[in-house]
Amino acid sequence: MTLTSEILDALSLEAKTCGRLRMNYDLRTSPADQSQRMLNALEPGTQVPIHRHPHTCETVIMLRGSVKEMFFDDEGNVTECVFLRAGTEPSAMNIPAGMWHTLECLEPGTILFEAKDGPFEPRREEDILST
Secondary structure (H helix, E strand, O other), X not given: OOOXXXXXXXXXXXXXXXXXXXXXXXXXXXXOOOOEEEEEEEOOOOOOOOEOOOOOOEEEEEEEOEEEEEEEOOOOOEEEEEEEEOOOOOOXXXXXXXXXXXXXXXXXXXXXXXXXXXXXXXXXXXXXOOO
16 A cells, blocks of 8 residues: 555544544554554644553654654653654654653644554553543
């Protein structure tokens, strides 16, 4: 599959019209594919809770737009902020397993590629940080 501008534009339009202001596009080849590879279209104002993935790292590569990735300690204090923008440095990062994080979408039409190890696991309550 070639990820054309038509596919990215359509995904951004879906995110704009979705109440969550974000939309995923699954890139797995079949239900038997146990990886997690997706496009994530985001719009400013989308709310992503502070969370962690205890058993997998997360790779993020910006395709369009920009985000502010924020990292936290166990008490909910911000420990680091990294601005990622498509076409500039940095435009990608690897988030270690177990690290508390969230992001803020900074531009309309933002799209990132996201990958994690292993099959999808729904977020558990203990993996969402209440601040």
